Amino acid sequence: MLQEASYLDWNNSIKILNKAYQADLFVLIIGTKGTGKTSLVRDFAKSLDKKLESINFSLRTRESHLIGTKTLTNGTVSFDEGLLIKSMKEGSILYLDEINSSEPDVLLRLDEALDDRRQIILKESSGEVVKAKEDWFVIGTINPLTHTGTKELPPQLLSRFPVRIRLEYPPENIELEIIKKHVSGNHNSEIVQAIKLANILRQAAAVEELFYSPSLRETIAFGKLLDCGMSPKESASIVFGNVYTQWGNIEYQKVSDIITSMYGN
Numbered sequence: 001m002l003q004e005a006s007y008l009d010w011n012n013s014i015k016i017l018n019k020a021y022q023a024d025l026f027v028l029i030i031g032t033k034g035t036g037k038t039s040l041v042r043d044f045a046k047s048l049d050k051k052l053e054s055i056n057f058s059l060r061t062r063e064s065h066l067i068g069t070k071t072l073t074n075g076t077v078s079f080d081e082g083l084l085i086k087s088m089k090e091g092s093i094l095y096l097d098e099i100n101s102s103e104p105d106v107l108l109r110l111d112e113a114l115d116d117r118r119q120i121i122l123k124e125s126s127g128e129v130v131k132a133k134e135d136w137f138v139i140g141t142i143n144p145l146t147h148t149g150t151k152e153l154p155p156q157l158l159s160r161f162p163v164r165i166r167l168e169y170p171p172e173n174i175e176l177e178i179i180k181k182h183v184s185g186n187h188n189s190e191i192v193q194a195i196k197l198a199n200i201l202r203q204a205a206a207v208e209e210l211f212y213s214p215s216l217r218e219t220i221a222f223g224k225l226l227d228c229g230m231s232p233k234e235s236a237s238i239v240f241g242n243v244y245t246q247w248g249n250i251e252y253q254k255v256s257d258i259i260t261s262m263y264g265n
Ligand SMILES: Nc1ncnc2c1ncn2[C@@H]1O[C@H](COP(=O)(O)OP(=O)(O)OP(=O)(O)O)[C@@H](O)[C@H]1O
Pocket: 005, 006, 007, 008, 009, 010, 031, 032, 033, 034, 035, 036, 037, 038, 039, 040, 143, 178, 181, 216, 217, 220
């Protein structure tokens, strides 16, 4: 097994995060799936040697996940702090992943904590006022609205993240460098070809000719299968082709033909 690969900062995102941290301005990262949002934030937290508290938002996320809940043990009521409160008190980095996939009302309390006073009143815990430590920092991510299940972020919440980083799929040569951080073998020309294939599929998906757009996860997986001795043609079918069966045979055949034209029968 390879160690967890370090982040390749190909568009200066770490520098922007550092400046934002210095200026005490919260950051929103906007990017489609698998463009490196989570690995960027992990690497940034590690570089500062700061603790990272993460919440992965979904339709099931409730206010109590952020704020906390009252618990009753042996007749004593105590308050079990949610990650927002915990991170404010610790002064850690709070990572709010895919904020726009939750119900907007869950986000109301975030407005309060993230405004310039950086404090929140805990009506759940007898009105305690929680004030964030000086070095508390918040980074959110959103997926573009084309992703199923995503909602528009309410403007007042958007405005609490005045630094915005856009992440796209990287240019071909950089994608190759990223993949090389994750794989050990030497299969550059095969990987370059897989990146070309991925880009053809991404472009087709962007104009809605296909239902699915492969991410960096797939191009990395392709490289890993080559490392394990699989042939490029078989890896391409397994990683890039077969998934389209989900949308039926015609969709699958379209991609299968592209793979055959690139890798032969
Ligand atoms: N710049 C990079 N340097 C090194 N690895 C990267 C980079 N960008 C992406 N990766 C790798 O690509 C994969 C996907 O990245 P990651 O999970 O960070 O994406 P994400 O944007 O958080 O995706 P999602 O929206 O699906 O959560 C991971 O294996 C990650 O290590």
